[in-house]
Amino acid sequence: MAASDLAALAALFADESRAAFLLALLDGRAWTAGELARQAGVAPSTASEHLGKLVAGGVLAEERQGRHRYVRLADPGIAHLVEDLAARSQPEVPAAPRSLREASAGEAMARGRTCYDHLAGRLGIAITEAMTVRGLLRQDTGFALTDRGLTWFDDRGITLVRKGRRPVARGCLDWTERRPHLAGIAGAALCRHALDAGWCVRIGSERAVKVTAEGESALYASLGIAPAALR
Amino acid sequence: MAASDLAALAALFADESRAAFLLALLDGRAWTAGELARQAGVAPSTASEHLGKLVAGGVLAEERQGRHRYVRLADPGIAHLVEDLAARSQPEVPAAPRSLREASAGEAMARGRTCYDHLAGRLGIAITEAMTVRGLLRQDTGFALTDRGLTWFDDRGITLVRKGRRPVARGCLDWTERRPHLAGIAGAALCRHALDAGWCVRIGSERAVKVTAEGESALYASLGIAPAALR
DNA sequence: TGGACGGTTCGGCCGCCGCCGAAGGGTGTG
DNA sequence: CACACCCTTCGGCGGCGGCCGAACCGTCCA
Known part of the structure; x- marks a missing residue:
């Protein structure tokens, strides 16, 4: 129906840093902002902005504890979506280690x-x-x-x-x-x-x-x- | 695994014009480039570029017939992905007509x-x-x-x-x-x-x-x- | 053999967005 | 109370990408 809504949701997945966050979060656990920043190789400030978008878009759920910001995938439906996208985007023959x-x-x-x-x-x-x-x-x-x-x-x-x-x-x-x-x-x-x-x-x-x-x-x-x- | 692959695939869906194309193509039929351009309200040249990306990314399959370029969703898996994204991106209460x-x-x-x-x-x-x-x-x-x-x-x-x-x-x-x-x-x-x-x-x-x-x-x-x- | 038509390519413009470092606020710790 | 730490905000930079119009190419038709 609304193409702009679809595009806006997809845009949340369409960034390499955010995609790295989501793949890390596929373990089902909650990560802190800093852990995700290190994992994706970006500055903490950059990670903070990305997390803001993902939370605002309903992709991630957040939980603040003291000075830490924990985030996890919002629900199983999102996990399913990330899995499907990841499965489709994998090359047929994975690269050799x-x-x-x-x-x-x-x-x-x-x-x-x-x-x-x-x-x-x-x-x-x-x-x-x-x-x-x-x-x-x-x-x-x-x-x-x-x-x-x-x-x-x-x-x-x-x-x-x-x-x-x-x-x-x-x-x-x-x-x-x-x-x-x-x-x-x-x-x-x-x-x-x-x-x-x-x-x-x-x-x-x-x-x-x-x-x-x-x-x-x-x-x-x-x-x-x-x-x-x-x- | 590869965040860049996931992001690249998602980027194909993350544009309003391309999303409009995909929603139109959800009817399962093949459309010409011109029809899609009119449907999405963009210039034919713009549509042509979008279709090039979608075909190159394996999202659409194309079939050339004379001076027409017909495209359709590449396979049921892509249709499934579009459906899921569309379902997630719909607002809970649809806008009144x-x-x-x-x-x-x-x-x-x-x-x-x-x-x-x-x-x-x-x-x-x-x-x-x-x-x-x-x-x-x-x-x-x-x-x-x-x-x-x-x-x-x-x-x-x-x-x-x-x-x-x-x-x-x-x-x-x-x-x-x-x-x-x-x-x-x-x-x-x-x-x-x-x-x-x-x-x-x-x-x-x-x-x-x-x-x-x-x-x-x-x-x-x-x-x-x-x-x-x-x- | 023109001419209409669908599609593509190219150049150029514009806006968006991801990135960082610096600075600042809130939180826990010695 | 001072300091370390985690995160956030802001400004500024740079690049990517979507958009169009103009020109062009091939196809179909009269």
């Missing part, structure tokens, strides 16, 4: 990471595939949990709290694997459960996660995922 | 329209709701056709051709109704069937469609949709 450090960090991210509030990477794909094969998730005619899938969550004491318009299950296209993994309320609940129950732990200060020994056996027991599939 | 002509055109669009290649507006919502109530579509745990839904399509001779990564069923958020309607392969096939079978016809040169008398009885017979629900 330039250093050993970069390669190992990239490998860790490819093994397992969070994508806003759910699990992605080979870990996320393995879970999604296992749930599909076991009849807990239906991907052939769309993307939805089955009744058995609901029971599976229930049996593990993971409650799916429906609120707002957010779908219970949604496919999120994985950057590295180029296949969908489980997102939505169920994806978020599962990720929280995995972290709470010690199935995996965050490594470094980044989005990467590592599956623990207990996680491997739990994933094998509940979904039949072979530990080798995660490496 | 300024003229009677505008009001009646808006009302026609609200009743029924195409959204890229599927049906939207009250018509799209009514179909989606009816399919959900009848157990053909599952929305409570995601968005997917059920086995009975597959049979329903089969019974009507509508074949769902799976190709590429496009999902069979997907929810597309409706601008006017703010509820999801059926998109994806099934949504496109149903829309094509509805137009082919004369259930509805395009009105004007716009995206609006009108349900015919045969359409009303067909929708009632096959999905139990009362004609009153479409007005």
Whole structure:
């Protein structure tokens, strides 16, 4: 309808510094203005202006604590939008890593990471595939949990709290694997459960996660995922 | 990963003229450069430059025929992206129409329209709701056709051709109704069937469609949709 | 073979926006 | 109370990009 509104929203994503902020914030956590400025390589004053625009545009939510300004993605819908844009903008063949450090960090991210509030990477794909094969998730005619899938969550004491318009299950296209993994309320609940129950732990200060020994056996027991599939 | 790629893609949407083009192209058809220029109110030379960028960025596909340059959205994924951006950028309460002509055109669009290649507006919502109530579509745990839904399509001779990564069923958020309607392969096939079978016809040169008398009885017979629900 | 028409290219203008450093305000700390 | 720290505001600079009109090129038509 209103082209100017669409253009104004897109303009918020159309700056390299702001895009860097958004990609960093895709880890689902709240960052301070200074952290984002360092991450994107711009002066604090520049970052401050960018954050002002993103908050005013409803892309970010902010929370002031003392002399710190914490910001996070405003809601799952925005995260979804950033994911989609990022997925479309990725070149088909990713650039080769330039250093050993970069390669190992990239490998860790490819093994397992969070994508806003759910699990992605080979870990996320393995879970999604296992749930599909076991009849807990239906991907052939769309993307939805089955009744058995609901029971599976229930049996593990993971409650799916429906609120707002957010779908219970949604496919999120994985950057590295180029296949969908489980997102939505169920994806978020599962990720929280995995972290709470010690199935995996965050490594470094980044989005990467590592599956623990207990996680491997739990994933094998509940979904039949072979530990080798995660490496 | 690459913030500059994301920003570059978003920049293609971040101009009012280009956004107007994309919204016009959401009707799923191919437009000529001149038509788009008039629609957006810019000089032909300006439109030509914009189209060059959109095509180079993979957002539009072009087809040259004689002295005409036809362009359309490159693929359903782009249409999805435009829809999502448009839905997010809409103000919560749409502006009141300024003229009677505008009001009646808006009302026609609200009743029924195409959204890229599927049906939207009250018509799209009514179909989606009816399919959900009848157990053909599952929305409570995601968005997917059920086995009975597959049979329903089969019974009507509508074949769902799976190709590429496009999902069979997907929810597309409706601008006017703010509820999801059926998109994806099934949504496109149903829309094509509805137009082919004369259930509805395009009105004007716009995206609006009108349900015919045969359409009303067909929708009632096959999905139990009362004609009153479409007005 | 003109001429109308759709589209493109080019030059030039203008405005917007991202960037920084300097200065200042509010907050926590020694 | 002074100082360090995080963030913000402001001024000024520079570049990018959208816009148009004029000229041009190819296509279709009389």
